[in-house]
Amino acid sequence: MEIRGIRLKKHKISKLAKGFFVLRKSENYVVPLSVGVSEQSERVVSVGDKVNEGTLLAKPKGKYGNFVYSPCCGSVVGIVRKLNINGIICDHVIIKQENREDKSYLPTMDASEFSAEKLLKRLYESGMVDNFPPYEVTYKKYLLNSSIKQLIINCTETDPYEYATSAIVQTYTSEMFEGALLFKTLCNAENIIFVFTNKQAKTIKLFKEYLKKRGLKNKVKIKIYPHIYPLSYSRLLAYYQTGKMVKENSRTAEIKVIVEGAINCYDFFHAVYNGKPAIERAVTISGNNCLRKANYFVKNGTPINHIMEVVGFNSNSYENMLIFGGIMTGVAQETPSASITLAANSLLLCDSSEFGLEKESECINCGKCVQHCPVRIHVKNVDDAFTERDFMQAKKLGVSTCLNCGVCSFVCPAKRKLAQKVQYMKNFTENRRAKNPDSSDYLLVEGEDTTMQQDFDTILDVKGGYENVKETNEQSAALEVIESLKEKKPDSIISEGGDKNE
Amino acid sequence: MNNKLFVSSTPHITSTVSTMYMMIVMALALVPTSVFAVVNFGIRVVYLILIGVGTSYALEKVLNLLKDKNGQWLDFSSVVTGLMVTLVMPVSVPLWMPALGSAIAIFVFKFCFGGLSKNVFNPTAAARVILSVMFSGLNLSLFTGTAIGENVASPLHYFAMGDYATINLRSMFFGSVPGAMGTVAIITILACGIILMFLKITDFVVPVGAVVTFVASVWIFKGAVGIIPYLFAGSFLFACVFMITDPVTSPNTVWGRLVYGLLFGIFAGLFMTKNVMGETGVFVAVLIVNLIAPLLDKIFMPRPLGLKEVK
């Protein structure tokens, strides 16, 4: 099987401290009620409530919502509505931290209770979210209607600046392994396989030593892939393992495979044995100007300001850029008043000039983008279709199968913003489908696309490819609340959003 | 610190290989060949190169000004074109010939097709073919001389008559035989080709494919004894390394490129062994495969993995 992609050098983060650190508690936590791309959950707390670590803050409203739990002990001091780091507008609960150690976790589970249904229920209740694309709630993967042949535990890391997965496998091998076995029980998979890349020699060695100690040396399958960039994507891993590609918009369970991240295994272990819901995540925090680069356990809703302070990032002299989730896959933004969500496995703090994108020039028809695209999209033709706003053509060219891995933009010698354009075309065709599900015709009615076109053209110009997500009045008001939170006493803050009647 | 939420999509880094970098390396790769040409054919080569490169660079700048596209990037592709156009001529050409060749390449085959990356034909090969058609009366003396006014038959001339003894293979390898300035020194061409592939500026699929079928067709038409002499004669290897690997005119996919290379080898072998248009045959072969490239792109269109059929 041909593995397409690029060989990216692992970035050598100098002085990345070994092991894990727990981030010092923040004064406030701003917990988003929509994590990743899931829809917003229904809030069950209101301003003034006292909460413990692990108290339920919100429960799912729609089909694929998730449970949100309080990351700390404290009291709810405000509810704001703003964008989360994944660019979704949702309510955020502001919690003022208090120095208590009370925990209201879920009940712990006994080994006798480990049945598929009970574990699925626990996975649902724990509110876990994938920290890899497409950032959905984890339990969604396990809503099965067919048997599962293979459970793939993804221990690979191909994005530079991401180290959390390796660190989890190295430091918490047994928890991770037990968690993986729990997932195996949960989906009743025939076999389980751990995948690594050949750049993770130390991790593999430690994992093998662990297996040897447990006497499982030849019973657990390990597969080592070459270190080629978009390998960690679930759909691709499933493809390389089985030779079958999942159809667009469907889950890997369709081809009897489930791909699970190693960090998820670790979290699920704690959710089952300790009843600890999803309130924190292993995150690599790094960046050239960070003093204390390391892997941290970061609580959901920790404000970026606080993280910057703790890791010693000098935020005054730079125009900051924050990249959540790796330099190739992550989302970049410049708002330190944002807070972290569970859907992040790395946070890169940097100066925005460090990673600016270059100016586009004419395509030289070299075919690099076509030869490197892991899902074999003819990216160059999509680029042409974009220029002509020919959405039907783009759909035929298969933009809906794009992983948004960014390989095409990376290799293009003319520095064309290919991945961005493919993504734009993909979103556009899919939104139209969402609006009018019966229609298979995406041709444009004349004049209909002008606003989007204008929007996108400005996006391309603003700051070398940053999408300027426009703020509504509502959001700026919300941001002001957060700003004032830093200065004034939290008590004086009036709650915003849908809370006025209470 | 502003409070606007800026979200940008991936990726945040790009590779260090840019168009400009590719063109600069390409130009540098032509330098050893040019130096060899100066050693073999004398100082006149320097004048010819300066005229060719100067014309093509100046013309490109002027045309870009007219098109209001100036300042996009420092244009090294015109330098490469000018250099190549000059190097595929023999040293005996009049001084205005490189200028005319560059002008044809840049104006007709690049600008008129819509500028960089829109051209269908390789400008160098096209200009070379046009020149030899325009000056067909001068053709023999023009394209085989070693110095001004001298008329020496090129190796191909002897090979066509089945004479492999007159031309020494060793001198062919080091370029001291009659022929186009830049194309005779096989050693530098091979070395530069390997370096270019190593730096991933060009890929190895096209040239290797071309050499394979070229050898096969020479074998068929001339027997095993002709393989090495024909491989080293004329401009075949030069075209393999610098022309058909040109990103603009070659197909996009790996399979398309392979077929493209194979076809080029067949045509070049055919034209050279049958002595169609003499030295120019190779360049005609380049133009023919250039024409086939869009078709190959269609045939070898990749199929996206996991795409549902569009109803």
Ligand code: SF4
């Ligand atoms: S088209 Fe999509 S899947 Fe293909 S390389 Fe570009 S971003 Fe990746």
Ligand code: SF4
């Ligand atoms: S990689 Fe860039 S320059 Fe090359 S064909 Fe694709 S879009 Fe054009």
